[in-house]
Amino acid sequence: MYRIAIVDDDAEQCAGLHDMLRDLIPAELDCEIGMYASLGELDGRQVDIVFADICLGDGENGIEEVLQMFADRSAVQVIYVTGHVEYCSAVYDTRHIGFLVKPVRRQELADAFHRALGRLRDLREQPFAVRFNNTSYVVRPAQVMYVESKLRVAVFHGENNSAVRTYMKLSDVAERLPSRFHRCHSSYLVNFDFVDAITKSDFVLTDGTHVPISHRRWPGSNDAFERYMVNPDE
Structure with a gap:
């Protein structure tokens, strides 16, 4: 947004x-x-x-x-x-x-x-830095498949099971990421670049990971993904 x-x-x-x-x-x-x-x-x-x-x-x-x-x-x-x-x-x-x-x-x-x-x-x-347990990590948006929120900790999941953690609200994370990242659940953001399929309950990513879609957010998530497929650069 x-x-x-x-x-x-x-x-x-x-x-x-x-x-x-x-x-x-x-x-x-x-x-x-x-x-x-x-x-x-x-x-x-x-x-x-x-x-x-x-x-x-x-x-x-x-x-x-x-x-x-x-x-x-x-x-x-x-x-x-x-x-x-x-x-x-x-x-x-x-x-x-x-x-x-x-x-x-x-x-x-x-x-x-x-x-x-x-x-x-x-x-x-652009890449940006986050901190967790006194260590700074670099987050590269193009390499993030999805973001998960767990007990006030945002986890940036990448390919090959890589992950970067930081203390950040998911809403604040969304403000730092490109528009192809969509909030499909109260605890998840998904990067449409890595989506292979969408079902009534989740996004299926290129590595087989299933990212859940809440019932309330499914219509908006489906519409957003369809728009992305038509105009991926928007």
Whole structure:
């Protein structure tokens, strides 16, 4: 899932951008769009892409807020949206991937949105480090067949019975991995790249492993796998 935040103190502008974005998102892409009047409302929220107005209510400056909130969150893709072209240089004090001038044109919005998605996909493909029992291990997403959650421990299962463990919630693990990883059970994520078959109760992987699918999650898991087979790069 990709979590998108639109921040604009003008409710009409916010809703208009929301509707344009919703039209641009393909059906197979799992996205959640939230609308906010202030960047401060994002404090503590998990977000992947932020469309931020620069001149917000009560004198709030979007550039300064982005600098404070996302300086150490390089994975967050920031796209500025403003009616003030004079800020086109000031935004370079912050990490961002787009600068859109109101009224926003559909094609420019689409271009910025797809750049952000591409960057997120690239980041989620990168190896990352986890710790367990005072040792650091490298997790390489392309080599992970499935992830299992056991008593607050996430186990990354690879080929040839290899496994890496760390203390992490499964929901947090999902945020670190590419979209081809699907949560099919409260305790499992499966990498569609390694799926050979799907039944009413589990995914059958290339090495014969059966990853369970909960009854509640089966319809969504089946739909997600069918979409993946049509568009594996999404």
